[in-house]
Amino acid sequence: MMNKELMTAKILEAKVSKGMTWEAIAETIGLSPVFTTSAALGMNSLTEDKAFALCEVLDLDKPIAEALQVCPKKAWDGAVPQDPLIYRLYEVVGVYGDTIKELIHEKFGDGIMSAIDFTMDIEKEENPKGDRVVVTMNGKFLPYKAW
Amino acid sequence: MMNKELMTAKILEAKVSKGMTWEAIAETIGLSPVFTTSAALGMNSLTEDKAFALCEVLDLDKPIAEALQVCPKKAWDGAVPQDPLIYRLYEVVGVYGDTIKELIHEKFGDGIMSAIDFTMDIEKEENPKGDRVVVTMNGKFLPYKAW
Amino acid sequence: MMNKELMTAKILEAKVSKGMTWEAIAETIGLSPVFTTSAALGMNSLTEDKAFALCEVLDLDKPIAEALQVCPKKAWDGAVPQDPLIYRLYEVVGVYGDTIKELIHEKFGDGIMSAIDFTMDIEKEENPKGDRVVVTMNGKFLPYKAW
Amino acid sequence: MMNKELMTAKILEAKVSKGMTWEAIAETIGLSPVFTTSAALGMNSLTEDKAFALCEVLDLDKPIAEALQVCPKKAWDGAVPQDPLIYRLYEVVGVYGDTIKELIHEKFGDGIMSAIDFTMDIEKEENPKGDRVVVTMNGKFLPYKAW
Amino acid sequence: MMNKELMTAKILEAKVSKGMTWEAIAETIGLSPVFTTSAALGMNSLTEDKAFALCEVLDLDKPIAEALQVCPKKAWDGAVPQDPLIYRLYEVVGVYGDTIKELIHEKFGDGIMSAIDFTMDIEKEENPKGDRVVVTMNGKFLPYKAW
Amino acid sequence: MMNKELMTAKILEAKVSKGMTWEAIAETIGLSPVFTTSAALGMNSLTEDKAFALCEVLDLDKPIAEALQVCPKKAWDGAVPQDPLIYRLYEVVGVYGDTIKELIHEKFGDGIMSAIDFTMDIEKEENPKGDRVVVTMNGKFLPYKAW
Amino acid sequence: MMNKELMTAKILEAKVSKGMTWEAIAETIGLSPVFTTSAALGMNSLTEDKAFALCEVLDLDKPIAEALQVCPKKAWDGAVPQDPLIYRLYEVVGVYGDTIKELIHEKFGDGIMSAIDFTMDIEKEENPKGDRVVVTMNGKFLPYKAW
Amino acid sequence: MMNKELMTAKILEAKVSKGMTWEAIAETIGLSPVFTTSAALGMNSLTEDKAFALCEVLDLDKPIAEALQVCPKKAWDGAVPQDPLIYRLYEVVGVYGDTIKELIHEKFGDGIMSAIDFTMDIEKEENPKGDRVVVTMNGKFLPYKAW
Amino acid sequence: MMNKELMTAKILEAKVSKGMTWEAIAETIGLSPVFTTSAALGMNSLTEDKAFALCEVLDLDKPIAEALQVCPKKAWDGAVPQDPLIYRLYEVVGVYGDTIKELIHEKFGDGIMSAIDFTMDIEKEENPKGDRVVVTMNGKFLPYKAW
Amino acid sequence: MMNKELMTAKILEAKVSKGMTWEAIAETIGLSPVFTTSAALGMNSLTEDKAFALCEVLDLDKPIAEALQVCPKKAWDGAVPQDPLIYRLYEVVGVYGDTIKELIHEKFGDGIMSAIDFTMDIEKEENPKGDRVVVTMNGKFLPYKAW
The missing domain is CATH 1.10.260.40 (lambda repressor-like DNA-binding domains)
Structure with missing residues (x-):
């Protein structure tokens, strides 16, 4: 194989x-x-x-x-990415992680956004001051439920 | 202070x-x-x-x-976040980081999406199969330029 | 609070x-x-x-x-747990992780077992050679779907 | 060899x-x-x-x-697994580790669940809301004994 | 408490x-x-x-x-101990770990020495060239068994 | 060579x-x-x-x-061993390290057990409840001396 | 390629x-x-x-x-560089990082110096007491802006 | 004190x-x-x-x-800085470290730039497209000499 | 106490x-x-x-x-020291470690320099080009002996 | 090359x-x-x-x-050396690092011992109780100077 x-x-x-x-x-x-x-x-x-x-x-x-x-075994290099483009996304998770958590809990209750039942889209937004990258993530909300 | x-x-x-x-x-x-x-x-x-x-x-x-x-000193706990909600975002960066890099290079050339000249929005998308979280990131493209 | x-x-x-x-x-x-x-x-x-x-x-x-x-911020000590009871569970994930992945893919296709839509049960199985701990985890299968 | x-x-x-x-x-x-x-x-x-x-x-x-x-030398990649399927199991150990410890101590006293005198079973539970993965671990209780 | x-x-x-x-x-x-x-x-x-x-x-x-x-939550400082006395024991595990594994497999077959069903003794051996520390560990052999 | x-x-x-x-x-x-x-x-x-x-x-x-x-350059994999047999020895150092330190200080004064002027022996102790592994370490006591 | x-x-x-x-x-x-x-x-x-x-x-x-x-995937060895020449630069970031942050905030307000819209120059300054290395970094100031 | x-x-x-x-x-x-x-x-x-x-x-x-x-004991948080302003400097060392090494060796021979016999200056360069931060480091070249 | x-x-x-x-x-x-x-x-x-x-x-x-x-429990901050004075000593161990190993083996055979049966001295050597620090370490050679 | x-x-x-x-x-x-x-x-x-x-x-x-x-790129294995001979030197830096810092500051003022303008010597000191290794390091004192 x-x-x-x-x-x-x-x-x-x-x-x-x-x-x-x-x-x-x-x-x-x-x-x-x-x-x-x-x-x-x-x-x-x-x-x-x-x-x-x-x-x-x-x-x-x-x-x-x-x-x-074939079902992939997903893996990436290191805990902290070094490539500047990928690091900026990591930094966003670090800087805004608790903010995202607060706002998802406010809108949905206790739970998470799925990274499996998930889609992503990357678009170019033209802008005279400099074009912009627009990344849209769309994941199912999975509530924690007591049992 | x-x-x-x-x-x-x-x-x-x-x-x-x-x-x-x-x-x-x-x-x-x-x-x-x-x-x-x-x-x-x-x-x-x-x-x-x-x-x-x-x-x-x-x-x-x-x-x-x-x-x-006051200008903040930004910091977060650990290299890999443990809270499941924040970890899923980290996982997305790990799994899709190279994909995002490929597509930004295809659309914009060599450069990065700024995490400073940057906005983010979190929305709830109602869905009968389960509501969805929509996270939109919008960052200025910063091209590498030779000097 | x-x-x-x-x-x-x-x-x-x-x-x-x-x-x-x-x-x-x-x-x-x-x-x-x-x-x-x-x-x-x-x-x-x-x-x-x-x-x-x-x-x-x-x-x-x-x-x-x-x-x-209150929605908790989940966290635990260190990447590798040190308490022997908890370490044994970590070791099981290390030793049998790829095995579990193979068998879930065989039975369900590409996807994961949710740790959110998830229940767990711990039972004592009496046994003359020494009682046994039975841990049952039950998580929803989340398939990866193309988009 | x-x-x-x-x-x-x-x-x-x-x-x-x-x-x-x-x-x-x-x-x-x-x-x-x-x-x-x-x-x-x-x-x-x-x-x-x-x-x-x-x-x-x-x-x-x-x-x-x-x-x-041949007796294997067991090893796995990294302290924290990256593949999403295996990570979810690691997360369960992190989130529920102390809970499992409390309940095993309550049922058995001071000791651990063996990861050696141990069996595991993975089953598919059909469910109209989405099939479920059932992982059952069965390990001998090993008590700490003073000497 | x-x-x-x-x-x-x-x-x-x-x-x-x-x-x-x-x-x-x-x-x-x-x-x-x-x-x-x-x-x-x-x-x-x-x-x-x-x-x-x-x-x-x-x-x-x-x-x-x-x-x-009370059942203790066992923990220690760092992955690698720094105190010289304790480090020497860690070094012995590093240097002789594979040797111990070879010899236990030779004498007992595939399995491990339990750290739970375990006793330890520390003695002083008088010696004119300098006294010696004798550490004796005694742990039950736990065989891996197929199921 | x-x-x-x-x-x-x-x-x-x-x-x-x-x-x-x-x-x-x-x-x-x-x-x-x-x-x-x-x-x-x-x-x-x-x-x-x-x-x-x-x-x-x-x-x-x-x-x-x-x-x-040839004089060897001694090295081993990782700070924390993963093979279950070797990990148990590491765990013993973690769990009993301070205990060993207390008892060696009590018997010998301030100093360490040498890992160089050192011998080790591994024996099988037959036991109807399950054979036992006996590991004996014998290292010269090296006292700290003021200068 | x-x-x-x-x-x-x-x-x-x-x-x-x-x-x-x-x-x-x-x-x-x-x-x-x-x-x-x-x-x-x-x-x-x-x-x-x-x-x-x-x-x-x-x-x-x-x-x-x-x-x-080809757009490069940027990466370097380890979190802390070991080569003495490169380590000294890392040490400067460690020792003077907060100082640089204070002074940039004082002169420009909240924001960062870009490492992308960035140039660098290395010159030799002759000096009878020993020649000197002059490294000049010039990066665009990127202000944080509320949205 | x-x-x-x-x-x-x-x-x-x-x-x-x-x-x-x-x-x-x-x-x-x-x-x-x-x-x-x-x-x-x-x-x-x-x-x-x-x-x-x-x-x-x-x-x-x-x-x-x-x-x-008082002579300070210099220390900083973590191996990789998290604050975005300081991280950008760390990234510059990662991305351009080998380049700086090549050019210093070309201009001076084998040796390093001292981080002790060292001065630094931070200036604002006004620019209609966005002001720029200018960081100038000036360190004595220390040659390696055989003995 | x-x-x-x-x-x-x-x-x-x-x-x-x-x-x-x-x-x-x-x-x-x-x-x-x-x-x-x-x-x-x-x-x-x-x-x-x-x-x-x-x-x-x-x-x-x-x-x-x-x-x-009281017998001390020896410990220090982090694996890699950050203070520049102490780091330089760490760097010497990294850069010259294998060299020291070669030369000790050449002069003494297989073994180590003890860090316990050990003395150290720090002197100032006056020098018109800049005073010098002289650190002298003196440790007993401990040979590995077969048993 | x-x-x-x-x-x-x-x-x-x-x-x-x-x-x-x-x-x-x-x-x-x-x-x-x-x-x-x-x-x-x-x-x-x-x-x-x-x-x-x-x-x-x-x-x-x-x-x-x-x-x-060729100017070398200096590097070594891991943050903490594992070979016992080299580890002992690392341990000396850990145990005596602050002591050396105190004494250099006492004799010379604020500054460091250079690891570049540096020589080292390894000698055998014959001794009836066991030969001794004598390592002498000699590095230029580099004072911190205000600017």
């Missing part, structure tokens, strides 16, 4: 040689850019039809379509 | 005894709920007029209005 | 002086022993009626009933 | 090509699915007859049967 | 003012010096009669006898 | 193919099983004659005898 | 065989020495024309020019 | 009530703003005359002047 | 008010400055006569003399 | 086959044993003539002489 690291390398190579964007690949296979990219990077799995659709658009063969369907 | 911990404790106490929500406090002083809450929790500073407005609505006295204006 | 640490200390003190077990307290207020104990230790919140019921059975006053209703 | 990593890779490959589940393999060799999987993943050892039985059902040769009998 | 830290402080104070050794205290109450000391330091609990016996010999009152009976 | 990792691998291989135990190898070369095993695992060095004796009994050639004489 | 590590190795090799300094390379391609070096070490990306200019001056081929244009 | 924490608190209080800036205080006592602030924050010591000068301008009494002269 | 922290504070206070140096105190009581200082800082213990001698010269009373005789 | 790891391996191999000590090599090239060994282990660089001298005495070729001249 092909592992996820090799699968990702093959997809990135094909993507560059085809000159396609993640957005275009995602549109072709009928999924969002975020989910498609995360599956290609080995952090989510695709259903059989989506896996083959992705391989078709990038002219990749069957072992890659199979690897895309 | 009153420190931020005591300031936060006093604000939380007044908020409970007044029976106000963060949303109501924020609306009264003309700021967003996220920013208002983060300032009350000691993670942001308010301008003089907003600080006094917040104290007026909660019947708090001058030392608290002064403490609200 | 009374904090959770003081609340827990008061409950433990009352429990000892009343000579009650967690099991008896739980039965009186109509909740499971695990959930009742976790709320008393400050790791879960009770609804108003359950909070007052717990205080009634232990002759505790209103501030404790209020503290029991 | 074949090491455990290679042994596991060979077993996973054979399992996929045979199209067998862990449950089916376990049943064939007369052991539980949890124990069988943990041995295949290199976290437990098998007796000679079970090792050869497993190899027979998967058409694997002698070096793998030998590797399955 | 008196906590273990205060209990230990009171016992140490009484021990100094009585001028007694741990060995003498242990002999009086009919337990080993190691177990007696570990209970006095808050790492083990005593049965009611032993707790009262210890308090009698040191002229301590009832709250201390009660604290001695 | 052959490094210690390769040396250990060669020795383990030869030991298995010869079907010898550590005990038997140790007896043949006139050293204790613990020291012999630790040298074979690369944590101690042998004198020339013992190194050649070990190689003779296992039919190993000169580079291995040379590698056995 | 060539990765950044290989790219850096090829550039360093060519730089040595050409006998060029970073300063000379930077001047040739019309960028500062700091930025040029950081891009060559894989910590920044170049525009297409600068990437080809750098390759021309060092007689390197197209894959290296392509690798120079 | 007054400790540095209390000394700093007293100075900050006096500074606020006097309404003075660090810049003004520094100018009055004839030292740079960076050094003056760092001494007031307890990270450097002042000579007797400067210590009394600082106390005079802020109407502080003798124990504070004495505390300012 | 007075703890070591309070003991140290009292000694430092008396030392300042008497205007004595460590060197002078050490000479009076007939011990080296390093050992005397380390005992006063709580890292070593004194014999009864030396403890009373130290208290006499500083006009301190009996509880301090008693505290000086 | 040959890297430092390979360079070290080649030097160690040549040293063994020539049967030379570090002391002898150092004497031949006219440097101290400590500096020579540290350069051979890749922690310091040699000037061109010394590098070629070292290669001549060991019959090594030009790439090694070149690698010896």
Whole structure:
């Protein structure tokens, strides 16, 4: 079985040689850019039809379509990310974590926002003072219930 | 000078005894709920007029209005948050960090989303299968430029 | 507002002086022993009626009933627990984590067991070779879904 | 001698090509699915007859049967697991660790639940609101005794 | 309830003012010096009669006898001990850990030495070239068994 | 020069193919099983004659005898060992460290037990309730002396 | 695609065989020495024309020019740098961090110095008592603004 | 003796009530703003005359002047700073550390920039696109010399 | 019993008010400055006569003399020291550790330098180019011996 | 370019086959044993003539002489060294760090001992009770100066 690291390398190579964007690949296979990219990077799995659709658009063969369907073991480097782009998101969680907790409890009661029943979207907001990145996270509220 | 911990404790106490929500406090002083809450929790500073407005609505006295204006030293507990609600956000950064990086680079080029020139909004999306939390982050794109 | 640490200390003190077990307290207020104990230790919140019921059975006053209703900030000591009883559970997660992952994926597909929509039960199994502890965890399966 | 990593890779490959589940393999060799999987993943050892039985059902040769009998050096990645499925179990230990300790002491006295004289079972509970994962741990109580 | 830290402080104070050794205290109450000391330091609990016996010999009152009976939450400072005496023991585990594992597996098969069903003894071996410390650990072998 | 990792691998291989135990190898070369095993695992060095004796009994050639004489750089994985057998020893150091310190100070005065001028022995104690592992450590007492 | 590590190795090799300094390379391609070096070490990306200019001056081929244009994933070794030259800079941040914070707040109000919209320059200041290193950092002030 | 924490608190209080800036205080006592602030924050010591000068301008009494002269034990929170302003400086060391090392070696040979024989200056550079922070570090080059 | 922290504070206070140096105190009581200082800082213990001698010269009373005789539990802040003076020593161990190991093995064979049977001396070497600190460590060589 | 790891391996191999000590090599090239060994282990660089001298005495070729001249990136394993010989030195820094700081401040004023303008010497002191290791460190005192 092909592992996820090799699968990702093959997809990135094909993507560059085809000159396609993640957005275009995602549109072709009928999924969002975020989910498609995360599956290609080995952090989510695709259903059989989506896996083959992705391989078709990038002219990749069957072992890659199979690897895309495997349940991933999710992991990342270190407790604190170092890349500046990713660190800024970590910093937001640190700085605003308790604020988010206060406001979710105020609106929903005791519980959490699911990171599994979850979608995310990344948009560009054009702005004369400098374009802006808009990240929208949408997760199901899971209440704690006594038993 | 009153420190931020005591300031936060006093604000939380007044908020409970007044029976106000963060949303109501924020609306009264003309700021967003996220920013208002983060300032009350000691993670942001308010301008003089907003600080006094917040104290007026909660019947708090001058030392608290002064403490609200002090530039905060931001800090949080540990590298990996333990509270389940905050951990889920950390997990999202871990699982989707590289995906977000790929898509921002695709849309904007090399650079980052600012966590300073930044706003955040938390909304409740009603849903018959279970309400959903919608977190929207909006940060200025800062390009790396050669010199 | 009374904090959770003081609340827990008061409950433990009352429990000892009343000579009650967690099991008896739980039965009186109509909740499971695990959930009742976790709320008393400050790791879960009770609804108003359950909070007052717990205080009634232990002759505790209103501030404790209020503290029991507050959404907790969950935290624990260190990344690796040191107490031998708790460490053994941590070791089980380390030794059998990948096994559990394999078997859940085999039975359910890609997803996780929720730790929020979750119940737990602890029983004593009498055995002539030495009694046994039976811990049963029951959590909703949350599937990853593409979007 | 074949090491455990290679042994596991060979077993996973054979399992996929045979199209067998862990449950089916376990049943064939007369052991539980949890124990069988943990041995295949290199976290437990098998007796000679079970090792050869497993190899027979998967058409694997002698070096793998030998590797399955070697006492494993157990290890896992990092102090805090990152995969969401395994992290949720870690979180349960963190959130409910003291609760479990209280209740075991209440039922058994001072001591621990063994992680060695220990069995585990994972079941699927069908439920119209969403199926549930049921994990049952059964460990011998080991009392502390003065000497 | 008196906590273990205060209990230990009171016992140490009484021990100094009585001028007694741990060995003498242990002999009086009919337990080993190691177990007696570990209970006095808050790492083990005593049965009611032993707790009262210890308090009698040191002229301590009832709250201390009660604290001695409480199941302890065991914890120590840091992952790597810094005190030179304790570090040397940690170093022995690091340097000889795999050796001990090899030899226990050779003599007993796959399993561990229990740290719960366990006794320890510390003796002085007089020697003209310099006296020697003899630490003897005796723990039940717990075999891994398939299920 | 052959490094210690390769040396250990060669020795383990030869030991298995010869079907010898550590005990038997140790007896043949006139050293204790613990020291012999630790040298074979690369944590101690042998004198020339013992190194050649070990190689003779296992039919190993000169580079291995040379590698056995090299002063080792001792190292182990992580601050907290994860293998259950080795972890239990670490736990003993954590739980009983201060106790051992108290008793050594009581018997010897201020100082430590050497981990260099040190021997260790591992024995099996047969017991109808379950055999027991007996680990005896014997280290020279090194007193702190003022200068 | 060539990765950044290989790219850096090829550039360093060519730089040595050409006998060029970073300063000379930077001047040739019309960028500062700091930025040029950081891009060559894989910590920044170049525009297409600068990437080809750098390759021309060092007689390197197209894959290296392509690798120079890739958005880097920035990472460094460990939380605390060990090389003495780099550690001294880390120590300066530790020792003077709060001082810098006080003075930036005094001059600019609440906000930060950007590490993205940022330039750096390293100069040699000749001095009879020993030459001095002058590091100048110039980053845009980013104010926190309420929303 | 007054400790540095209390000394700093007293100075900050006096500074606020006097309404003075660090810049003004520094100018009055004839030292740079960076050094003056760092001494007031307890990270450097002042000579007797400067210590009394600082106390005079802020109407502080003798124990504070004495505390300012004590050699400080320098320490900071955690290995990785969390405050965003200070983190950005840490990130610069991470991202540009090897670059700085390359360029210092190119200009000076093997050695380091001293963090002791060292000065620092922080300036505001007005800029229509947004003011800029200019941090200048000036440290003596210390060459490694063979012996 | 007075703890070591309070003991140290009292000694430092008396030392300042008497205007004595460590060197002078050490000479009076007939011990080296390093050992005397380390005992006063709580890292070593004194014999009864030396403890009373130290208290006499500083006009301190009996509880301090008693505290000086207690076997210390040695501990320090963090794994990596932050104070620049102490860090430089740590860096020397990191940079030259393997070198020291090579040379000790070359001169003495396999073994270590004791940190217990150990003395240290700190001298000032006057030098027109800048005075120098000379630290001399003298520890007994402890050979590893097979058993 | 040959890297430092390979360079070290080649030097160690040549040293063994020539049967030379570090002391002898150092004497031949006219440097101290400590500096020579540290350069051979890749922690310091040699000037061109010394590098070629070292290669001549060991019959090594030009790439090694070149690698010896490269400015090293100094690094070591982990924050806390594990090898017992090196750990003892680390322990000395922990136990005596504050003592050394006190005494250097007493003799020299506020400042540090340089680890760059630094020499070290390791000698054997013969002693009938057991030979002793004498490590002498000699570093320039660098005073903190206000600016």
